[in-house]
Amino acid sequence: MRRRCKDMSGETQGSFSSRHPRVFLAAVLLVFAAAFLVRVARLNEAPRDFWTVRQYSGALIARVFYFDNNPSVPEWRREVASGYMRWLAEPPVLEAASAAVFRLMGSEQFWVPRVITILSWVLGGFLLFLSVRRLLTPEAGLAAAVFHLFLPYSMAASRSWQPDALMVAGLCGCLLTGLIYFERPAVGRLVLYTLVSAATTFVKPGGSLLMMFGLFAGLSI
Numbered sequence: 001m002r003r004r005c006k007d008m009s010g011e012t013q014g015s016f017s018s019r020h021p022r023v024f025l026a027a028v029l030l031v032f033a034a035a036f037l038v039r040v041a042r043l044n045e046a047p048r049d050f051w052t053v054r055q056y057s058g059a060l061i062a063r064v065f066y067f068d069n070n071p072s073v074p075e076w077r078r079e080v081a082s083g084y085m086r087w088l089a090e091p092p093v094l095e096a097a098s099a100a101v102f103r104l105m106g107s108e109q110f111w112v113p114r115v116i117t118i119l120s121w122v123l124g125g126f127l128l129f130l131s132v133r134r135l136l137t138p139e140a141g142l143a144a145a146v147f148h149l150f151l152p153y154s155m156a157a158s159r160s161w162q163p164d165a166l167m168v169a170g171l172c173g174c175l176l177t178g179l180i181y182f183e184r185p186a187v188g189r190l191v192l193y194t195l196v197s198a199a200t201t202f203v204k205p206g207g208s209l210l211m212m213f214g215l216f217a218g219l220s221i
Contacts, residue, residue: 170200
């Protein structure tokens with residue numbers, strides 16, 4: 001099994017990546033840099049580009065965290081804002097992280113959660129690249145990453161103030177850590193896979209559980 005996985009890890013003799021490693025590395029860096037740069041346009045515009053209601057809901061929840069224990073905010077504003085917490089659909093991880101940055105900056109900025117989700121989606125693409133590289137070849141890994149990063153829907157969804165980008169990055173992490181575990185099962189590798197899976201489930205339970213069960217079952221088979 002270990003020999004087979006090693007043979008499938010992408011170090012194929014005569015492949016483009018093995019014959020031109022520097023050119024291939026430059027192509028990988030260019031793809032991921034371009035994926036980030038094309039997403040950062042108009043970062044501070046109001047979130048009306050994708051699922052407006054959900055994005056404004058996230059903004060209102062982040063405001064609750066930002067107002068909390070903020071002496072410059074009147075008590076009546078904190079009371080009004082606290083009513084927004086009834087709209088929670090998942091644990092407000094992205095909202096809490098955004099509010100923490102708001103406090104450091106001293107104001108609410110729409111670009112903060114967008115940068116967090118963009119970085120998460122790009123990170124997911126890199127983890128997917130590493131996973132497919134282990135299964136097939138580096139070239140196949142790069143092709144999978146390009147599809148993940150530049151699919152038109154992903155271009156919009158990865159800028160949205162929602163936890164989906166964090167979940168996708170977590171699922172890609174589950175794929176990679178699952179592959180690492182099944183290549184050579186060990187307690188430490190299983191613990192790593194479990195931690196990544198738990199974090200992904202916490203971010204968005206409803207969207208990730210079924211996919212993670214399917215992933216683990218497929219790798220087991």
